[in-house]
Amino acid sequence: MKFAVLRFPGSNCDQDCLRTLRDNFGASADPVWHKETSVDGYDAILVPGGFSFGDYLRCGAIARYSPVMGAVTRAAARGVPVLGICNGFQILCEAGLLPGALVRNRGLHFICRPVHLRVTNTVNPFTRAAKEGQILRIPVAHGEGCYFADDATLDELEQKGRVAFRYCDENGAVTPAANPNGSVRNIAGILNQQGNVLGLMPHPERACEERLGSTDGTLFFTSLLGAGLASVS
């Protein structure tokens, strides 16, 4: 399985994602520059965190116009898994691959801390190694991670099971206090209609080693790589 890790000029988690894929999972992964017009030949696409074009106005608003995003949109339509982390999530929303938007955190500060997530969908390429309701501890690091969409969109996301994660406390309770950024209905990550595009604010690539405080992020990569499924199913 071969991963494309997109690189916008202001991406800053691209190297972390590449290293995690290669060093922790032995996967094949290439950086793909945002001016490229094709992602053919890749089995999965990762849109990493960072500040794609400085993002002084709206995060990801300029990145959606990069040539590579046309290729990502075509690949997504073909069913290629696309994982957007943090700024990657923002870009996927701006590009129309996912509904809704990420706005300024409630409280206005940038927030970097580990949070707890409740897995609410396990029938997708990214979390199929997880158990429904499993609680993950994974860090967030963002200034604009407050997920927003209108009620009709939110209702549809919920009815179709497209909410992938919700912020929760360490016991799994989805409470206002456990919501770090004010996201509507504690939503931390969502899927597209086909279930092959996932965007989330937390950083799974930062939770793949015991020395960094958590290995809960590994299930994203084992799910994608198809490993570890035997023990779950």
Place this chain on the structure above:
Amino acid sequence: MKEPAITPAIIAKHGITPEEFVRIQEILGRDPNFTELGIFSVMWSEHCSYKNSRPELKKFPTTGPSILVKAGEENAGVLDVGDGWAVAFKIESHNHPSAVEPFQGAATGVGGIIRDIFTMGARPVFLLDSLRFGPVDKGSPGAATNRHLFAGVVSGIAHYGNCIGLPTIGGETWFDETYAGNPLVNVFCLGVLRHDQIARGAAKGVGNPVFYVGAETGRDGLAGAAFASRELTEESKEDRPAVQVGDPFREKLLLEACLELLASGCVAGIQDMGAAGLTCSTCETASRGGSGIDVDLDLVPKREDGMTPYEILLSESQERMLVIVHRGQEDRVREIFDKWDLPHAQVGHVTDDGIMRIRAAGAVVAEIPASSLTDQAPVYHREAADWTPPTPLDISSVPMADLSAALTSLLAHPTLARKRWIWEQYDHMVRNGTVVAPGSDAAVFLARECGKFLAASVDGNGLITKLDPREGGRRCVAEAARNLACSGAVPLGATDNLNFGNPHKPEIFRQLRDSVEGIAEACRAFDTPVTGGNVSLYNENPTGPIDPTPVVAMVGLIENEAHITRQGFRGGGDAVWLLGDRDAGLDASQFLLIIHGRKEGRPPETDLGAEVLLQQTLLDAIRSGLIRSAHDCAEGGMAVALAECCISGDRPVGAKIELPDHQRREDEELFHEAPGRVIVSVDASSEAALAALCAQRGVPALRLGTTGGADLTIELRGREFQWDVEGLFVAWDSSLGDLMDAVAEPLAAH
């Protein structure tokens, strides 16, 4: 365009003394024109020339077996860390800009220090910060203003570091009235490189093209170096145009493009445009290369039309670099900078006549021997006042406080409280190397490029330095080294930031001189050369100078991941030991300051020999696997250190402690700040080995008690003090956030 005539008033406005003007006339053999006067003014400012501090800085030890690039040679020193890898690091201040425009002042401070590191060819990997503000607690005079400065500085650092993708993994922040109106903002950056990647800031190779790369030049930050070399006054706010505006996205592009360019092998020399911008980068590269440089300002990318040569040369617009390229490789530069969508222009070439020659509109507008601006800058040996040691504290003048409440008050005080409100605004995890996150004695970072575990700590104590400058210098080095030892690291080298008042005042110069001597003495004792640093003078507000605040950042190497040690207790049932037992009075303690509002006494002196022995013994105990946790006993004394051990681990853990009796009052026993003490926790099975090791080395070691339970209990001469650790945790963890978020300040938009 008509330039102003050179009058005594114009000369004085440029901060040039009549004697210095005569010297300029001698160098040029004529009167300088207005542009040249501007060039001399910034290059001979304290900020660029260190004219008041240079003789003192020579006292630092700067050599050692691991030094690859020495202090002062280049933008930052470089130290070997083994296996062909090296680290480049430095600390720098942006105090004055942050006082008038906290958000941009702090942001551009971060930008400047990052450029210093990648100019060396290193990939920057992490930041630390050392901050000082006036009181922010409710009811303190000026608290609203201080909170505004504090919030602005923190969000400015966050804005720049987060965007560029550099984790701020540690630091220290103090609040005291001495810094009201004159905050200190010192930022440290460390980068990683292979030995063969070290880049030089010299203009070498006659005929080699000189490129300007990065952001366009604008009118922002005009003469910021000169601004930074004056005292702050009520009118300083009108100097706001001297503060630059940062663009971290541009810096990120510049960083990536420069590292790609350096890897291509076509660079002969590279220098960032920081203080004094184009002026400083051209004359310094020429001076270092023993060459001359010829630059045409018409070719410089500019943000606006109609800028005069004076403005272009003195602008401190951010995110710009000067690159000297091997002839014939020009297209490679254009290709790389086009890829990153960054402006670039060939603006001149290297010459052999030693002259910095600047052209504009077809005419030569400045012609100055390059080395006269750098090497021949004036040097002043300032007068130092005599020093009378402070009177030791008379303990009978200190009323007995409620000691139980005092510990909670100390832990909740902004200076000692947990700084989560700060570091949660920093992306302290990006680059996936933060192994020990902010909040332990030293931060530990795995630099994935080279697989090395690096530890870093930054320390300063203005209170002690005010009372005894030499001890203040020694203390910050000893504490930084002790913090590294507690984390399991061997210290390698140090960088210093000297924050002082106006050196023309003999008592201020004496503080500077004595602190430098204290730092130098301690760095020799720990065998940690100073690899470079920064001097920030004229830190005065209308009420007077700041307390002298030298700050030292130290970097260490952890040989084996298993040696990484944290400060928090790890669970119940461990034995608690004190290594290094000393007693002292409450002189210069945070207890005396925070509880009794008194800054006085004679600080207990650091015994450097004992300190080195303690730290080596601790490291050996860690290497032998005896130590479960280790914490430096510093600000707040024994009681605060024990409480921090209880509340800074993964979960609060209680402890039952019996303190040694030094026949002093209870407040002294609990809160004195004698240096050279470390609290460790060990498994019961390791106690005998630890005791034997300490006895063999001659390090006093005392068993204080055991961990466990929900309370911290300290017994002293039969009297028991008891605190619920959950309560201590809440006081310590939430006080700063409660204070800052309850009183919403408008933050600068970003």
